[in-house]
Amino acid sequence: MTITDKLRDSKAFYVAAGAGDLAVEKLREVPDRLNKLQEKTDPKDIGGAAVAYVTHVGTRAVEVYDGLAERGKRIVSRVDRQKATQELEESAKATVRRARTAAGSAKSTVRSAAKATGDASKKVGT
Structure with a gap:
């Protein structure tokens, strides 16, 4: 179970979100x-007490x-500095890099396959 899953399954997380x-x-x-x-409020009737x-x-x-905003800022900052958060960010970055590499390889494979298919069709047609 990932950290994100654990957080989503935490009732305390939902309480904090609901309270906010x-x-x-x-x-x-x-x-x-x-x-x-x-x-x-009519200041003449009650004096300045109500307005005050x-x-x-x-x-x-x-x-x-x-x-509350300052408190939230401190909490978010503390979570950002935690080792688990930093590991999660690094993991996400690595996943993005791998996905980009895979997409590039897939594009290259598609181009090669398209060229091979074109070359094969020319030979068959001859």
Whole structure:
């Protein structure tokens, strides 16, 4: 079983992906919610407290979002440095090289076969 297969079979991987997706979904809703809250809030009735709260929540949301992005960046960087990841990348590069070589050989074989077929048909036709 390859590393990729193991990762796909990991429930934790799907939990992380789902949590990330949910976080992005909820964070995308924040600006609209803040705008609606600001529209509903009359600073004259409540004073500046509601506006200050809305501003604080918006600022905090940006801080959390940036923190999650930084955390994700560190995780991806750590995974990139792992030996298994580097081995997988090298294996993928080697596979691509072998595939290109095989494709080149196949093209050469097809050309040779086509030439041989043409030469044979000329001899048979003579």
